[in-house]
Amino acid sequence: MSALMQTYARLPVTFSHGAGVYLYDTDGRRYLDALSGIAVNGLGHAHPAVTKAIRDQADKLLHTSNLYRIEVQEQLAETLCAVAGMDNCFFGNSGAEANEAAIKLARLYGHQRGVDKPSIVVLEGAFHGRTLATLSATGNRKIQAGFEPLVAGFIRVPRNDIQALQQVAANNPGVVAILAEPIQGEGGVHPLSTEFLQAMQDICREREWLLMLDEVQTGNGRTGHYFAYQGLGITPDVVATAKGLGNGVPIGACLARGKAAQVFGAGHHGSTYGGNPLVCAAALAVVNTIAADHLCDNALAMGQLLRDTLLADPTVAPHIREIRGAGLMLGIALQRECGELVAAALDAGVLINVTAGDTIRLLPPLIINETETLELAAAVAALIRNFA
Numbered sequence: 001m002s003a004l005m006q007t008y009a010r011l012p013v014t015f016s017h018g019a020g021v022y023l024y025d026t027d028g029r030r031y032l033d034a035l036s037g038i039a040v041n042g043l044g045h046a047h048p049a050v051t052k053a054i055r056d057q058a059d060k061l062l063h064t065s066n067l068y069r070i071e072v073q074e075q076l077a078e079t080l081c082a083v084a085g086m087d088n089c090f091f092g093n094s095g096a097e098a099n100e101a102a103i104k105l106a107r108l109y110g111h112q113r114g115v116d117k118p119s120i121v122v123l124e125g126a127f128h129g130r131t132l133a134t135l136s137a138t139g140n141r142k143i144q145a146g147f148e149p150l151v152a153g154f155i156r157v158p159r160n161d162i163q164a165l166q167q168v169a170a171n172n173p174g175v176v177a178i179l180a181e182p183i184q185g186e187g188g189v190h191p192l193s194t195e196f197l198q199a200m201q202d203i204c205r206e207r208e209w210l211l212m213l214d215e216v217q218t219g220n221g222r223t224g225h226y227f228a229y230q231g232l233g234i235t236p237d238v239v240a241t242a243k244g245l246g247n248g249v250p251i252g253a254c255l256a257r258g259k260a261a262q263v264f265g266a267g268h269h270g271s272t273y274g275g276n277p278l279v280c281a282a283a284l285a286v287v288n289t290i291a292a293d294h295l296c297d298n299a300l301a302m303g304q305l306l307r308d309t310l311l312a313d314p315t316v317a318p319h320i321r322e323i324r325g326a327g328l329m330l331g332i333a334l335q336r337e338c339g340e341l342v343a344a345a346l347d348a349g350v351l352i353n354v355t356a357g358d359t360i361r362l363l364p365p366l367i368i369n370e371t372e373t374l375e376l377a378a379a380v381a382a383l384i385r386n387f388a
């Protein structure tokens with residue numbers, strides 16, 4: 001422990017293995033995982049399709065380099081683009097890198113159109129990562145403090161404020177793109193309103209800005225659609241994703257469509273590991289399993305069951321201010337700050353998270369079944385009751 005930089009306040013538990021929606025600690029105690037490694041393990045733990053893909057690939061080839069063609073990378077790109085309605089993609093190793101690629105793509109798009117200081121509209125409450133550019137795009141001062149000077153070129157507007165967006169459009173000729181999460185995850189599980197999403201798309205179309213969605217957390221089935229925008233009636237030009245794409249192997253992707261897909265050429269961006277054979281084999285198994293096992297539908301159904309069960313319980317519902325989110329990305333806002341519930345849940349054998357002070361965040365694996373969902377609902381209900 002002491003040899004690690006203390007960048008995390010860790011909980012006092014170590015897991016040795018997992019199976020499905022359950023994790024087991026080094027003392028053999030079982031936990032219901034309602035966090036999925038923060039929206040990563042959509043297929044749960046030790047999913048046989050992912051394990052097999054990794055084993056088979058490891059037997060053949062782990063890494064070559066992007067200096068050569070990588071068959072499984074091309075296969076993954078094609079599969080992912082078909083699912084997303086996009087034209088091409090770039091692979092990195094994380095969500096922050098997926099957003100970095102999007103930010104670079106937007107800047108280059110601007111320069112190619114003669115804008116020498118291109119800027120990107122971002123939202124208050126957003127979270128886009130911890131690299132310098134992505135923390136600069138993030139709308140949370142705590143994450144930025146101490147790391148100034150920040151990367152320039154981001155203009156912030158309040159979430160769901162159409163007028164502010166229009167004002168920025170009218171007064172900033174250098175804007176080339178908007179970057180936003182369809183549902184802000186780290187910011188407290190706040191969905192963007194339908195009107196705001198539509199306004200973002202309209203302004204982007206009118207002004208030839210790129211509409212760029214950060215689907216690092218919302219993507220890969222989490223909200224009940226492969227990507228959240230597929231349920232929201234908008235079509236982005238650029239999509240960044242990661243987390244659930246690899247189910248635990250480090251992979252991120254920046255997908256692009258139409259004019260955005262023409263921006264990067266040879267030498268514009270790169271990554272040594274990005275999209276190597278091992279991670280692409282795993283991710284391909286993930287994308288195929290999400291489709292084959294109808295996990296988007298399951299996320300919708302189980303998310304609804306979780307909400308309905310909690311709200312139908314008269315000993316719990318009065319203590320819930322609201323439940324936000326979609327599919328299996330749920331924020332249960334309570335009447336007051338509830339950070340202590342993370343440790344209480346751990347004691348009770350359930351892994352949850354609290355964001356924005358007063359909101360329980362649930363991100364269970366997409367494979368969760370009805371019995372496990374009811375077990376989770378009962379555990380969360382007990383936590384809320386005891387807390388209240």
Ligand SMILES: Cc1ncc(COP(=O)(O)O)c(C=O)c1O
Nearest residue numbers: 094095096127128129185216217
């Ligand atoms: C919406 C969003 N974007 C970007 C990131 C950063 O991803 P990573 O930690 O893989 O760099 C996260 C991580 O929580 C996220 O939720």
